[in-house]
Amino acid sequence: MRKITILLLALILGGMLIPIGFAIDSNVVITYGETTYSNSNYKSFVDNFFINQANVDINNVGIKTISADQVNQISSGITGKSYNSGQILSSALVDLNDNQNLKVSVDKSKITTITGDMYLSALKSAGITKGHVYVTSPVQATGESALAGIMNSYEEVTDVQIPDSVKEAANDEIYTQAEIVNNSGVNADDLSNLVNQVKDEVAGDNITNHNEIVNIITNKVENNNINITNVDIENLANSIEQVQNVQGDVNYYKDQVSDVFGNSTADGMLDGFFNWINSIIGANS
Numbered sequence: 001m002r003k004i005t006i007l008l009l010a011l012i013l014g015g016m017l018i019p020i021g022f023a024i025d026s027n028v029v030i031t032y033g034e035t036t037y038s039n040s041n042y043k044s045f046v047d048n049f050f051i052n053q054a055n056v057d058i059n060n061v062g063i064k065t066i067s068a069d070q071v072n073q074i075s076s077g078i079t080g081k082s083y084n085s086g087q088i089l090s091s092a093l094v095d096l097n098d099n100q101n102l103k104v105s106v107d108k109s110k111i112t113t114i115t116g117d118m119y120l121s122a123l124k125s126a127g128i129t130k131g132h133v134y135v136t137s138p139v140q141a142t143g144e145s146a147l148a149g150i151m152n153s154y155e156e157v158t159d160v161q162i163p164d165s166v167k168e169a170a171n172d173e174i175y176t177q178a179e180i181v182n183n184s185g186v187n188a189d190d191l192s193n194l195v196n197q198v199k200d201e202v203a204g205d206n207i208t209n210h211n212e213i214v215n216i217i218t219n220k221v222e223n224n225n226i227n228i229t230n231v232d233i234e235n236l237a238n239s240i241e242q243v244q245n246v247q248g249d250v251n252y253y254k255d256q257v258s259d260v261f262g263n264s265t266a267d268g269m270l271d272g273f274f275n276w277i278n279s280i281i282g283a284n285s
Contacts, residue, residue: 031149
């Protein structure tokens, strides 16, 4: 009888520990471009993509919208572009339940410029190393605005703000590559591979000198037989130099989210709670 009483008490206390919104998966967040979210047909298309690709219950995930103002806060200072509320189409889902390695899945039929490797490279530049990211759009779009949504999703899931300097560097990397692809016609995957090679060498040798970075890019361009202009090389060098200059902020962000990526507080709390129940039952059996 005493065992049953203790068990009932424990279950009641356990119910008090479980939040009311327990059905919502706090490790999954969708960010819709505001144009997509306001159009039911567009939103339905995006939802179906996420349901089929990410295998999620669309009704039990976090949802946010990304506005033109949010995108313009970053883009206007990088490319000078300014978007209106009818142009924010690309949408993203971030799933931290799949957190062994960072993965990016892009709907290539809709996202015309930014590739999965480009997102992957920019996110790693920002210190993001885990989670599965899915990107799509209801109609064809470059995918440039999706990065703002992806970063917003990571902030929502982890409850840790990404430093503005890091966001700017990552966005500049995306925009720079997008501009080169648009202007030169170079293959996006080839360019992304080139950028990763340069970033690895620059980071490995801790190079911050602009001219040295230009020389490294020039050598990689020749070795990979990629046809881009000297202006493109300069722009890439500026972008990679910016990434290098914010490494202190990147490392700070990594430290802040290391516990989030490595553990689940809720799971640990519940495991400890049920271990406590077992210890009481065992002691009174």
